[in-house]
Amino acid sequence: MGGGGKGDDFNNVGPKYLTCVDWSNSNHRTAVASCLVQGVYSLQRDKIKKRKSEAHLWWESFDFSLAEPLINKDDNSIYGAVFEYKNYQKNIPHSGKPPSHVIAFRGTMxxxxxxxxxxxxxxxCLFNNLNKGSRCKHATQTIETVLKKHSTDEKVSVWLAGHSLGAGIALLAAKTMTKRGFPLETYAFNPPNSSLPLEKLSDIDVFKRVFRFSESFFKGTIAVFSHNKTQQHDPRLAAWTPYVYVNPSDIVCAEYVGDVKHKNFMVDFGLGKIESVGAGISLRSLIFGIERAEPIQHLLSADITVNKNKLNVVETDNVLKKCWYEFKKAHGLAQWWEPNPTLRANWETHSIRPSNLCLEMESSSST
Incomplete structure (x- = not known):
């Protein structure tokens, strides 16, 4: 469900414009977080190709060092990395507060x-039990280790970041840590959504609304009669607000846009409670009798950035190739370190909050 794109050469495809990071600028934070995830992709490709490292500039350009690569024991691949900010403990003035560590996770290669x-x-991800996998468990253990090393330092700030499959790991690990009293700033780029990608179906809004309403009502009813408790009962998760980045042309994450529309629709009809309860239940888990798990996309609070720019892909008469090129473009990580402020002006921010479950939309532009 992922990739890192072909470009591992930071000097060729990276955000070289970002020579001085303003940590209070949301666009700068987004660019740095996405670049560190790209660094994990590059680390794995360096290892596979046994080549001279091309990965280091993806973190060294922003004054980070590689503290630890995260290895998947099943195939000895690098699926993540712990990055440490070099100047965090030094008496150097910063614009805004940088993170002391960023733990980043790549997607599928x-x-x-x-x-x-x-x-x-x-x-x-499809069956909502990614949290049972070895990577997610190892990621959570790594986060705990990093936090324990700095347990006496109240100023330490740890971020999580991931793309595609890695974004799912970041969100689930962050949920686990939040429940334990450690909410972490989280950046999820093109995260997977286990719901049917109805948002990709155009010109049938009535069908999409009816289907989503029926699904919410069914799952909400099941939850009530089974006394199913979901994350809505945990105020700590309601207070945690991850940053989620999606492209409506990306089949992997497009339904996050549909989820926000559906929340508003249900709230308008006074059914926000049913929607919230139902959203915490996996329909696939109910149908296939799989152990219940909360879907990755079940977020009580989130800031969702939607890239509304039109795709610019290579023209081809081959329909399959065209679809593949469009997918890679929409699902790519490079879009999130976009240097052009005119294109960034076409990013929309959808803010979900548990108090009203409503969407607040505003244009997001570079500062």
Whole structure:
């Protein structure tokens, strides 16, 4: 469900414009977080190709060092990394507060031997049990280790970041840590959504609304009669607000846009409570009798950035190739370190909050 794009060369495709990071600027934070995730992709490709490192500039350009690569024991692949900010403890003035550590996770890589284990994790996303997988468990253990090392330092700030499958791991690990009293700033780029991608179906809004309403009502009823408790009962999760980045042309994450529309629709009819309860239940888990798990996309609070720019892909008469090119473009990580402020002006911010479950939309532009 992912990739890092072909460009591992920071000097060729990276945000070289970002020579001085303003940590109070949301666009700068987004760019740095996405670049560190790209660094994980590059680390894995360096390892597979046994080449001279091309990865280091993706973190060293922003004064980070590689503290630890995260290895998947099943196939010995690098699926994540812990990055440490070099100047965090030094008496150097910063514009805004930088993180002391960023723990980043890559998505699926289809061109190398790791594809098999990656796809097994992708299937876990579909059935909402990614949290039972070895990567998610190891990621949570790593986060705990980093936090324990700095337990006496109240100023330490740890971020999580991930793309595609890695975004799912970041969100689930962040939920776990939040429940334990450690809410972490989280950046999820093109995260998986286990719901049917109805948002990709155009010109049938009535059908989409009816289907989503029926699904919410069914799951909400099941939850009430089974006394099913979901994350809505935990005020700590309601207070945690991850940053989620989606492209409506990306089949993997497009339904996050549909989820926001549906929340508003249900609230307008006074059914926000039913929607909230139902959203915490996996329909696939109910149908297939799988152990209940909360879907990755079940977020009580989130800031969702939607890239509304039109795709600019290579023209081809081959329909399959065209679809593949469009998917790679829409699902790509490079869009989130976009240097052009005119294009960033076409990003929309959808804010979900548990108090009203409503959407607040505003244009997001570079500052």
């Amino acid at each position: 289809l061109k190398f031997k790791t594809w098999y284990k990656d796809l097994k994790q992708d299937i876990r």
